[in-house]
Amino acid sequence: MKITRIEFAMLRVPLKTPFKTALRTVDKVEDVIVKLHTDTGHVGYGEAPATAVITGDTHGSIIDAISHYIAPRLIGQEIADLNRLTRLVQTSMERNTSAKAAVEIALYDLFAQSFDAPLYRVLGGGDPVITTDITISVDTIDKMVADSLAAVDRGFDSLKIKVGKEIGVDIERAKAIYAAVENRALLRLDANQGWSAKQAVHAISAMEDAGIILELVEQPVKAADLEGMRYVTERVRTPIMADESVFGPAQVIDLIRMHAADIVNIKLMKTGGISNAIRIADIAALHGIECMIGCMLESSISVAAAAHLAVAKSDAITKVDLDGPSLSQFNPVDGGVIFNESEISITDAPGLGIKSIRGLEPIAA
């Protein structure tokens, strides 16, 4: 099975409600879709969102990186040589992790299809059903409480609460939501870099003193502030998770050496795809560190790949934040992974199992 050509398209799916974090507000999934064609007629699918505020990637940069730096290395190459192909992707250029992720996802899709097996089996197998949380956007306290109660009514028993705006209000947000959903859902907070280290210690300690039990607090301080992450991790009882601070395996090793966080959020769009995500999961498992599998605003192509990985790497990946499809108004993908609110189930279809994607807008490379 040899790669013959690459095709791009745009996928736009409106969200049920605007997604608001300390970093940005967005009302739709708007992602670049990659189709890798082969001489056998198989197609591998990949997807990349333009999360410029986190990865630095834009739609233009993703398409340019793939067409001019990554794809020329892959055309004519044999899918059976997966490890060599992922090295070609990773060494094609610096950064551009979302572009690399889209291509790697399509490569792994084809690799698993070549064995006529679902990707998670090729990655080592596992229980093909996982449970995701759902994100509650940062907003007024009343709106966040209402959104949290609605999410619990939809069957979500784990909520990822976005904070990081105004420190005093953030503490009140957590108190009000905790009181409203207590015993019905576990709470995770994500500050998306919105606090200073001292503010984070103050806010998390105030929540602890108020008796609020949080499963974790994600990325309290600026991405580059690893010392700040350590400062917070050392001073609070609540586990601290690194998200924007860690992209690849080398950063995870630094983080573990510094004891700068308790948990790592793995996202394919930060790691540059599946090969580095596997490395991070293995490093974490070796050090007894838990991981979350997360996503950006992605649809059920790249989120499906993340779900396959989570199933296969469940020794390290114990927490799931793959709520892109649940936040979206509809699922444009036929086949593969079934997204039913909090439950994500993987079928036995080969690769990612994608049969077709509705509403793709073709784009010239």
Ligand SMILES: C[C@H](N)C(=O)N[C@@H](CCC(=O)O)C(=O)O
């Ligand atoms: C969508 C997911 N639950 C999430 O919150 N992901 C990111 C933010 C993604 C974005 O801004 O597109 C995170 O910070 O964890």
Ligand SMILES: [Mg+2]
């Ligand atoms: Mg985060």
